[in-house]
Amino acid sequence: MYKYDHFDQSIVDARVAEFRDQVNRRIAGEITEDQFKPLRLMNGLYLQLHAYMLRVAIPYGTLDSRQMRMLAHIARKYDRDYGHFTTRQNIQYNWIKLEECADLLEELATVEMHAIQTSGNCIRNISSDQYAGAAADEVADPRPWAELLRQWSTFHPEFSYLPRKFKIAVIASPEDRAAMRLHDIGLELVRQNGELGARVFVGGGMGRTPMIAPEINPFVKADDLLSYIEACLRVYNRYGRRDNIYKARIKILVHEIGEDEYRRQVAEEFAHVKTLGIDPPLAELERISAFFAPPAFDAADVEPDRSDPDFAVWLDQNVKPHKQAGYAIVNISLKPIGGIPGDATSAQIDMMADLAEQYGFDELRVTHAQNIVLPHVAKRDLHAVWQALREADLAHANLDLISDIIACPGLDYCSLANARSIPVAQKIATRFADMDRQRDLGELKLKISGCINACGHHHAGHIGILGVDRKGVENYQLTFGGSGAEDVSIGKIIGPGFDEDGVVDAVEKATEVYKTLREGDERFIDTYRRVGLEPFKEAIYG
Amino acid sequence: MKLLTGNELRSGAVTWWTGNGWSLHVEDAVDVGEHGEAVLHAEEGARRVNAPYIIDAVATPQGPRPAHIKDRVRALGPTVRPDLTLKPADPAAGDWII
Numbered sequence: 001m002y003k004y005d006h007f008d009q010s011i012v013d014a015r016v017a018e019f020r021d022q023v024n025r026r027i028a029g030e031i032t033e034d035q036f037k038p039l040r041l042m043n044g045l046y047l048q049l050h051a052y053m054l055r056v057a058i059p060y061g062t063l064d065s066r067q068m069r070m071l072a073h074i075a076r077k078y079d080r081d082y083g084h085f086t087t088r089q090n091i092q093y094n095w096i097k098l099e100e101c102a103d104l105l106e107e108l109a110t111v112e113m114h115a116i117q118t119s120g121n122c123i124r125n126i127s128s129d130q131y132a133g134a135a136a137d138e139v140a141d142p143r144p145w146a147e148l149l150r151q152w153s154t155f156h157p158e159f160s161y162l163p164r165k166f167k168i169a170v171i172a173s174p175e176d177r178a179a180m181r182l183h184d185i186g187l188e189l190v191r192q193n194g195e196l197g198a199r200v201f202v203g204g205g206m207g208r209t210p211m212i213a214p215e216i217n218p219f220v221k222a223d224d225l226l227s228y229i230e231a232c233l234r235v236y237n238r239y240g241r242r243d244n245i246y247k248a249r250i251k252i253l254v255h256e257i258g259e260d261e262y263r264r265q266v267a268e269e270f271a272h273v274k275t276l277g278i279d280p281p282l283a284e285l286e287r288i289s290a291f292f293a294p295p296a297f298d299a300a301d302v303e304p305d306r307s308d309p310d311f312a313v314w315l316d317q318n319v320k321p322h323k324q325a326g327y328a329i330v331n332i333s334l335k336p337i338g339g340i341p342g343d344a345t346s347a348q349i350d351m352m353a354d355l356a357e358q359y360g361f362d363e364l365r366v367t368h369a370q371n372i373v374l375p376h377v378a379k380r381d382l383h384a385v386w387q388a389l390r391e392a393d394l395a396h397a398n399l400d401l402i403s404d405i406i407a408c409p410g411l412d413y414c415s416l417a418n419a420r421s422i423p424v425a426q427k428i429a430t431r432f433a434d435m436d437r438q439r440d441l442g443e444l445k446l447k448i449s450g451c452i453n454a455c456g457h458h459h460a461g462h463i464g465i466l467g468v469d470r471k472g473v474e475n476y477q478l479t480f481g482g483s484g485a486e487d488v489s490i491g492k493i494i495g496p497g498f499d500e501d502g503v504v505d506a507v508e509k510a511t512e513v514y515k516t517l518r519e520g521d522e523r524f525i526d527t528y529r530r531v532g533l534e535p536f537k538e539a540i541y542g
Numbered sequence: 543m544k545l546l547t548g549n550e551l552r553s554g555a556v557t558w559w560t561g562n563g564w565s566l567h568v569e570d571a572v573d574v575g576e577h578g579e580a581v582l583h584a585e586e587g588a589r590r591v592n593a594p595y596i597i598d599a600v601a602t603p604q605g606p607r608p609a610h611i612k613d614r615v616r617a618l619g620p621t622v623r624p625d626l627t628l629k630p631a632d633p634a635a636g637d638w639i640i
Binding site for chain 1: 615619620623
């Protein structure tokens with residue numbers, strides 16, 4: 001885990017003090033809401049349907065027990081005893097009072113956390129692979145690079161007022177667990193003849209114009225990476241559209257001028273940026289990397305006793321191989337059947353912190369699928385961890401199954417939403433509650449957004465659901481064929497929309513078609529890609 | 543009918559104009575008719591409300607009901623957490639929302 005140095009802590013503390021003054025001035029009437037709104041947004045504070053909402057940054061989804069407990073404390077003290085983990089590996093609180101927000105941020109700063117740049121047209125929280133440092137297939141640990149980018153992007157004077165928000169993901173494995181190519185910039189660390197570098201993808205994203213980021217450079221040397229990204233941002237900052245919010249993301253620029261021209265301009269800018277000496281010296285990289293040294297793995301490689309069938313199912317579904325013999329990666333599903341995807345009570349958050357401290361080298365990760373990961377658990381401890389999770393209603397063995405649904409807060413909380421997402425997720429999960437049925441369907445990534453902004457990643461769902469407003473009534477469009485993984489693709493709308501119950505029925509019919517047509521080990525999306533839309537459409541629309 | 547709504551500045555709670563003040567309960571809201579804009583500006587200027595706006599609503603025997611689903615959800619609270627709504631003890635309180 002990275003630890004703040006004096007500079008990190010002082011800028012966060014200074015920001016809290018500055019925001020406290022801004023809040024006081026707003027309450028005193030010295031500044032208007034029009035003046036205050038951009039200031040509060042820069043500190044992650046939105047005004048949503050029912051109250052202020054605070055989005056707290058969890059850099060690349062990584063945190064320790066002390067930080068996790070602080071998240072629980074904030075839920076108890078400042079909110080209504082729960083938090084909502086998001087698709088950007090952050091956490092949101094839905095019931096924050098403006099007059100208490102500075103106190104909250106001050107407490108948060110004591111554990112090296114903040115809400116800076118979780119809103120606004122700036123570089124947002126850097127996201128990464130939740131299995132970083134534990135995955136057997138990674139060529140390097142992506143976290144030092146994510147941390148470097150965090151430091152570089154925090155209060156970057158040139159990139160604080162970009163044409164639009166900007167999201168960066170860093171992975172280091174061929175298997176993409178971070179929807180990397182659906183980011184404004186996606187980096188995949190790779191090795192070429194032993195040298196570390198990155199494939200650089202620019203111009204991906206979801207929202208109303210979903211695009212898969214094209215590869216702008218197949219290999220940028222690690223020594224050049226920061227300069228190259230700076231060049232990517234500079235070209236965007238210079239030529240990205242500011243006259244139309246719907247055309248302001250970098251994906252539109254790359255699409256409109258073409259990836260070849262964008263690549264040429266970046267190369268030209270890179271040649272200039274490289275003269276500025278912004279790439280960190282080796283010593284700084286080593287300083288950052290040292291924070292992410294592997295923990296002292298010393299457990300014997302013993303296989304857990306699988307005699308309890310429920311435990312065995314959880315092992316098969318939620319526990320993934322670790323690069324270190326004797327260890328495993330534990331996924332904690334925040335998707336109870338009929339529950340709210342991504343929500344956790346303060347007691348559950350505390351309990352996950354306890355588990356990380358007792359069994360997981362004090363580390364936790366938040367995933368973009370709104371789950372929690374204990375990245376380093378000794379196999380000998382898996383049964384104890386499972387038992388503790390079960391007592392806290394956190395042992396749902398549904399990772400990557402149809403009930404492991406990504407859902408945005410939707411119209412139940414969000415002022416931008418057109419339809420509710422959560423009730424649809426609850427009904428689908430309930431319809432497929434039977435674990436044998438879910439497991440028979442296998443990997444099926446279902447994602448729900450309550451509006452075209454696509455916070456629920458519906459474009460990347462094997463089955464995606466988009467809520468729309470049809471003359472004041474909620475209506476749900478179905479998309480099939482999306483993926484945020486290494487087989488990235490954008491889902492296609494299958495036909496006219498449905499009401500809430502209708503979309504649940506349609507999803508069920510689609511799964512029946514899949515079961516009839518699948519061959520071998522095909523997943524839902526494999527079968528869909530092989531047979532096309534027609535058989536599904538026929539079954540759903542008749 | 544027209545209602546004036548917004549959020550409390552300090553707490554962010556949803557609030558409704560009652561004719562002489564603000565209430566958390568939409569049932570207390572009054573028809574602002576043609577005067578909504580004037581009240582809006584006066585109340586916003588006095589910082590008694592944040593981000594106010596005027597909505598369409600219909601009168602019912604139970605009180606005013608916002609015309610649009612978004613404002614109906616605002617009026618009571620999240621449909622998926624009845625325990626966090628304004629009337630957590632009344633399981634039928636949200637029957638009119640959707």
